[in-house]
Amino acid sequence: MKELFASASFAGAALTMVAFFFGSMIKDKFKSQFFNPILIAIVIIITFLFTTGIDYDTYNSGAKYISWFLTPATVSLAIPLYRQIEQLKNNVFAILTGIFSGVVASAVGILTLALIFGLSHPEYVTLLPKSVTSAIGMGVAEELGGVYAITVPVIIITGIFGNIIASSVLDFCKITNPVAKGLAIGTAAHGTGTTRAIELGEVEGAMSGLSIAVAGLMTVVVAQIFAMLH
């Protein structure tokens, strides 16, 4: 198995696809956000690699072509953002202030935890962009000298957790305005949260999608500043 994997250039990519679609099937079957396809795929692949003794570099020599598409996909996020341009113009002040408050709240929260737990600087900047979409969070963590291989799973788990708790938190805090609901979910839990916002309504979904890009961009700047504080 090891030799086959090392000599086949499509093995890593094929394994990733199969594991992901298996994850999607499980999610469809149970219709629960607890079963996130990304998380299931990661668990399956890690288990497979440990069992067969294949190392990460061998796996990634094929799988890296899938990750390669993250940059064009991130650039593509400009398209849904542009589609919401009217909604963006109408509520521009509330939207930008709301998302900015959330981005700062996230950074303050992580800084507080870093001080409480006595994290090192690389550990702190690894967690700093944990609320934004993986493509941006991964880039920010890497640029600041963090370990992006940890940032990504933390981001993914944040998304799943945010997705699960969204309705309860919004109800509990009496956040009823659809624009506010969408921004709250997208800013706290990026794309995975957005799938929940889409279920809540059209405005919620659009606003949550918008926050993925805007919160991501604001985090690029805010994380630079907060990185200097610890």
Add this chain to the structure above:
Amino acid sequence: MKFIKQLSVIILVCFAGEFIRYIVPLPVPGSIWGLVLMFILLVSGVIKLEKVETAADFLIDCMPIMFVPGGVGLMRSWATLKSMLPAAVCSVVLVTPFVMLVTGKVTQRIIEKGDE
């Protein structure tokens, strides 16, 4: 052919993003420069929505799977994660609802004030 044209535009913007990253001394990933550039090109009308949206929607649709290989990288950095596990767990469980609360409340306040 249509799909290839659309993909070409996106790939060109990706490269332009990397170029900006190369010349601007800021720790901003090329993908983010590309996103900003693409948005500006759409708003200014240089690129028409129809010229990129099919390929863009396809890429966004496939986006979840692109995070998998990076996540599998966790197996290499488990030792590092172990040392910060309590902080990582708290960052998810405490900070996520806190961000939701702050973003939602601030936005709602401003919109309600505007309506009065």
